[in-house]
Amino acid sequence: MAEHLEAALPVGEDPRRYARALAKVWEAALSGEALPKRPRPVIGESWQRMRRLGVDPDHGNEPEPLTPADVAARREASGLAGVLPVLRAGLVGVAEQAAHIMVVVDQGGAVLWREGSKAVRRRADGLGFVEGVCWHENVVGTNAIGTSLVARRPIQVYSAEHYVRTHHAWTCSAAPLRDPRDGRLLGVVDLSGPAATVHPSTLALVDAVARLAESTLRTAHLAELDRLRGVALPVLSKVPGRAVVVDRHGWVAATAGLAPVERVSLPSGCAPGQTWLPALGSCVLEPLPGGWLVRLAREADAPIRVVLDDSTLTVTGTTGSWTHSLSPRHAEILHSLAVHREGRSAADLAEELFGDRARTVTVRAEMSRLRRNFGSVLARAPYRFADGIEVVLTRKGNRADTVQ
Incomplete structure (x- = not known):
């Protein structure tokens, strides 16, 4: 489903008049007076975070800039260097013509690249908006770059929507860049310029180029899988029993004796040897160039133990353990299934999670994501932990409770 893009400047609104109205809202918010108009939700939420911080x-x-060597290291580690040609082709020309600069930051908010209008770059220099400086909102206040890193969605920020007064003369439009292999946030790409250059379509352009960059990463990943497949096929032909070859992120290149699957969840920092994978059970991992050979071992005789806390799920079998970080929503669902070992219907979970038994589509979507990771741990009809699994609930600072 396409993401809704909300421009900062309403269509048909005069920019100068709207900037004056925003300034009155900003002043009232800081002084504690009654607001003449409420800011957009994404801006109001960010302002609240700024006050708390x-x-x-x-x-x-005043952020401490990185050294040139640190900037070079962050560029290499960011995973964004490969898409820089796409970002430049889509945005730098527009930036130069429209009195903007293109800025690319990593997941921590460090400015890695800054290109575009020379005049605007000089203005940005005076603001400290330079390569090597952190532009996260917890450092420089509400802005499209930093707030997009927090909200994980495209954002345009105009004039006095910026929390810091010295940024009111600017407009900026930013969109997140994600790694298509695992959904990890890589950073943000942004177009920034003087407030007078604001345009509602800028955000759509930035978002479209960001999606194109992600598509480039996806194509590169598919090429890596093809290369791994060339290694996998002769290896699998010599393996007795069932096996699968995956890349470092768990994406499947080839299988032998198993139904085709798209991805296998691997433990973080996995190493050669025996391990236990939720989707496959007891396995032996052997390194391959660019990935792993995963051979299915004999079924474990001992029961599987699942330990749940507020943010992680750890599965332990006879050959080791596996830990997976959980989103708050997934943790809430799994805790409910642990308490109700007899199982929960989609309607039961919808009522518990949202207070609305009709929201079963959302529940089924979340359960589908969970089962992709924990196929051998979870059962359905009703949703529940599989029979024979010992479940232990823990809360930080509290004792553990075993749920049979």
Whole structure:
């Protein structure tokens, strides 16, 4: 489903008049007076975060810039260097013509690349908006780059929507860049310029180029899988029994004796040897160039033990353990299934999670994601932990409770 893009400047609105109205809202918000108009939700939520963090609304914090060597290292580690040609082709020309600069930051908010209008780059220099400086909102206040990193969605910020007064003369539009292999946030690409250059379509352009960059990463990943498949096929032909070859992220290149699957969840920092994978059970991992050979071992005689806390699920079998980080929603679902070992219907979970038994489609979608990771641990009809699995609930600072 396409993501809704909300431009900062309403269509048909005069930019100068709208900037003056935003300034009155900003002043009232900081002074504690009644707001003449409520800011957009994404802006209001960010302002609240800034107040809690104690960000100076007049000047922001003063970030310590990275050294050139640190910038070079962050560029290499970011995973974004490969898409820079796509970002440049789609945005730098527009930036130069429209008095903007293109800025690319990593997941921590560090400015890695900055290109575009020379005049705007000089203005950005005076603001400290330079390569090597952190532009996260907890450092420089509400802005499209930093707030997009927090909200994980495309955002346009105009004039006095910026929390820090010195940024009110700017407009910026940013979109997140994600690794298609695992959904990990890599960073953000942004177009920034003087407030007078604001345009509602800028955000759509930035988002479209960001999606194109992600498509480039996806194509490169498919090429890597093809290369791994060339290694996998002769290896699998010599393996007795069932096996699968996966890349470092668990994406499947080839299988032998198993139904085709798209991805296998691997433990973080997995190493050669015996392990236990939720989707496959007891396995032996052997390294391959660019991935792993996963051979299915004999079924374990001992029962499987699942330990749940507020943010992780750990599965332990006879050959070792496997830990997976959980989103708050997935943790809530699994805790409910642990308490109700007899199982829960989609309607039961919808009522418990949302107070609305009709929201079963959302529940089924979440359960589908969970079962992709924990296929051998979870059962369905009704949703429940599989029979014979010992489940232990823990809360930080509290004792563990075993649920049979």
